[in-house]
Amino acid sequence: MSAEALPRVAEATERGNRDRAIDIGGLILTLITFAAALAAFFPIYWAIITSVKPDSEVISGSNSLWPGRFSFDSYIHIWNNTNIAIWYVNSMVTSLIITALVIVSSAGCAYALSQLDFPGRRVIYVLILACFMVPMQALIVNHFVLMAQFKLLNTWAGIILPQLIVPVVIIVYKQFFDSVPKEFREAAQMDSAGHFKILFRIYLPMNWGVTAALAIITFIGAWNSFLWPFLAATGEATMTVPVGITQVKDAYGIVYGKLMASAVVAGLPVAIVYLVFQRRVTQAIMLSAGVKG
Amino acid sequence: MLRDKRSEYLTALILVGPFVVIYGVLFVWPTIQMALLSFTKAPLIGPGEWVGWDNYVKILSHKLFHSAFWNTAYFVLLTVIPNTLVSLAIALAVNRLKGWQQGFVLACFFLPYILPVSVVFLTWNWIIDVQYGLVQYVVRLFNGGQPLSLTRTIPLFMPSVAFVTIWWTLGFNVLLFIAGLRSISPEIYEAASLDSAGRWRQFTRITWPLIWPVTALVLTIQLIAQLKIFDQVYLFSIGGRQDATIVLVQYVYKLAFQQNKGGEAATAAMLLFGMIIILSVLQYQLLRARGQK
Numbered sequence: 299m300s301a302e303a304l305p306r307v308a309e310a311t312e313r314g315n316r317d318r319a320i321d322i323g324g325l326i327l328t329l330i331t332f333a334a335a336l337a338a339f340f341p342i343y344w345a346i347i348t349s350v351k352p353d354s355e356v357i358s359g360s361n362s363l364w365p366g367r368f369s370f371d372s373y374i375h376i377w378n379n380t381n382i383a384i385w386y387v388n389s390m391v392t393s394l395i396i397t398a399l400v401i402v403s404s405a406g407c408a409y410a411l412s413q414l415d416f417p418g419r420r421v422i423y424v425l426i427l428a429c430f431m432v433p434m435q436a437l438i439v440n441h442f443v444l445m446a447q448f449k450l451l452n453t454w455a456g457i458i459l460p461q462l463i464v465p466v467v468i469i470v471y472k473q474f475f476d477s478v479p480k481e482f483r484e485a486a487q488m489d490s491a492g493h494f495k496i497l498f499r500i501y502l503p504m505n506w507g508v509t510a511a512l513a514i515i516t517f518i519g520a521w522n523s524f525l526w527p528f529l530a531a532t533g534e535a536t537m538t539v540p541v542g543i544t545q546v547k548d549a550y551g552i553v554y555g556k557l558m559a560s561a562v563v564a565g566l567p568v569a570i571v572y573l574v575f576q577r578r579v580t581q582a583i584m585l586s587a588g589v590k591g
Numbered sequence: 592m593l594r595d596k597r598s599e600y601l602t603a604l605i606l607v608g609p610f611v612v613i614y615g616v617l618f619v620w621p622t623i624q625m626a627l628l629s630f631t632k633a634p635l636i637g638p639g640e641w642v643g644w645d646n647y648v649k650i651l652s653h654k655l656f657h658s659a660f661w662n663t664a665y666f667v668l669l670t671v672i673p674n675t676l677v678s679l680a681i682a683l684a685v686n687r688l689k690g691w692q693q694g695f696v697l698a699c700f701f702l703p704y705i706l707p708v709s710v711v712f713l714t715w716n717w718i719i720d721v722q723y724g725l726v727q728y729v730v731r732l733f734n735g736g737q738p739l740s741l742t743r744t745i746p747l748f749m750p751s752v753a754f755v756t757i758w759w760t761l762g763f764n765v766l767l768f769i770a771g772l773r774s775i776s777p778e779i780y781e782a783a784s785l786d787s788a789g790r791w792r793q794f795t796r797i798t799w800p801l802i803w804p805v806t807a808l809v810l811t812i813q814l815i816a817q818l819k820i821f822d823q824v825y826l827f828s829i830g831g832r833q834d835a836t837i838v839l840v841q842y843v844y845k846l847a848f849q850q851n852k853g854g855e856a857a858t859a860a861m862l863l864f865g866m867i868i869i870l871s872v873l874q875y876q877l878l879r880a881r882g883q884k
Contacts, residue, residue, distance in 0.1 A: 324687070444620070
């Protein structure tokens with residue numbers, strides 16, 4: 299070992315020690331992160347666990363983290379005594395229709411804006427951008443008046459229509475369509491393919507992942523929306539699940555076991571969608587945030 | 592050639608047509624209606640009488656509007672900054688982890704974000720319930736053995752809503768920060784650790800300056816989103832003293848749907864609209880400045 303190598307060895311040992319010190323620090327950090335994550339998840343756990351406790355246990359204030367006895371009475375109760383099945387159908391139907399309509403109309407519109415040359419193109423694009431700025435919450439009064447004039451309050455159509463305004467979907471689609479090389483379209487046109495064929499055979503399949511991501515967040519957004527369905531559906535028969543569950547009470551006032559059961563049922567579809575399509579959901583959020591930037 | 596152009600226009604018409612109809616009827620028309628309605632003295636549904644700027648003068652001097660404005664501003668202040676700091680910390684922590692650990696921790700923080708607002712607030716209503724709520728164990732320790740209603744005690748109301756809102760929306764900001772962190776090239780950190788820069792130094796000299804544009808985005812997106820709150824405050828204040836904790840959208844709601852003052856409600860909505868436009872323009876300027884750098 300040469301003389302000048304020695305300091306280097308000493309330095310390496312020292313760095314090794316420091317790395318180990320950092321490792322312990324890193325381990326502590328990891329543990330803290332996990333503890334925080336579990337704490338963040340706890341309210342969801344608590345809602346679920348409350349929903350499977352018998353009523354007596356819920357109001358005894360025992361606060362045990364595991365039910366003494368599993369009981370699905372709360373679920374049976376809300377199934378028998380509320381309109382939750384109807385609310386569910388309302389939510390499913392309206393959310394799926396909103397998703398389908400938003401995706402289809404936005405994909406077509408974005409293709410036209412991206413690939414076709416027609417008068418009014420710029421005006422329409424500016425309109426979409428303007429739509430970002432107008433808060434839908436500010437339009438509730440006029441949407442309500444409009445739907446009342448059309449006699450659509452307390453109908454599926456009334457719940458659906460104002461929720462079709464999702465400008466972010468068009469903008470994300472347009473960005474992706476813009477980035478498809480022009481050669482694809484030109485080659486297809488040489489083979490005398492029409493624009494619809496090009497859209498459905500080339501542009502959409504090439505961006506299948508984007509469509510999936512956008513459809514998922516549109517569905518989640520539609521399922522979760524509260525303010526508009528709350529205004530548009532005042533009758534118990536037309537409420538959506540997120541609105542309906544706030545009505546769950548019984549003769550004794552608020553009953554948390556039953557409320558938590560209905561909350562679990564209301565949150566289930568989006569939780570499943572998220573857990574199954576985790577990567578798509580996060581991708582969609584990032585895409586839409588990119589537009590907002 | 593001319594035929595080509597004509598068929599292109601026709602295709603564009605078919606593709607953009609549905610969009611134009613939907614956005615025309617449900618966005619442009621209600622926006623114009625809202626602007627017109629704000630100058631009339633009118634019930635929610637029915638004819639009105641033109642009163643010029645009267646509604647604006649009236650609303651701007653209305654005490655409840657001032658409450659709504661300050662409550663909203665207070666809520667924005669309580670949520671935006673803590674939310675940003677906490678989500679940055681979580682993003683840094685999550686970014687350190689790998690594989691399943693990262694997926695698990697991220698899912699714990701993100702899951703609340705995709706749940707419906709009513710599920711979130713029902714769950715928390717249960718957790719902080721004055722009689723049986725889990726949180727009351729802690730409250731009793733600090734409150735001389737007495738439970739405390741966090742939603743009916745006015746000074747505690749907004750902080751409670753803000754806390755739950757932060758818990759609920761964290762995941763979104765965490766994702767944006769993670770996207771930002773991932774875009775920093777690892778070589779910069781390698782170079783820094785060769786210069787034996789410690790963790791803190793690496794954070795202040797590299798991470799923070801590079802993450803700043805994302806931070807600006809996170810801040811402004813939240814600012815605009817929180818101005819529009821209604822659901823949370825409404826769901827937490829059922830049965831509470833609503834006027835003391837009223838927020839802007841709730842004020843619009845009250846005027847329109849509880850007091851049947853369509854004109855004044857439209858005016859209040861226009862004022863909210865104005866505030867959001869100003870913030871959006873500021874955001875645009877801020878982000879454009881970032882783009883030029």
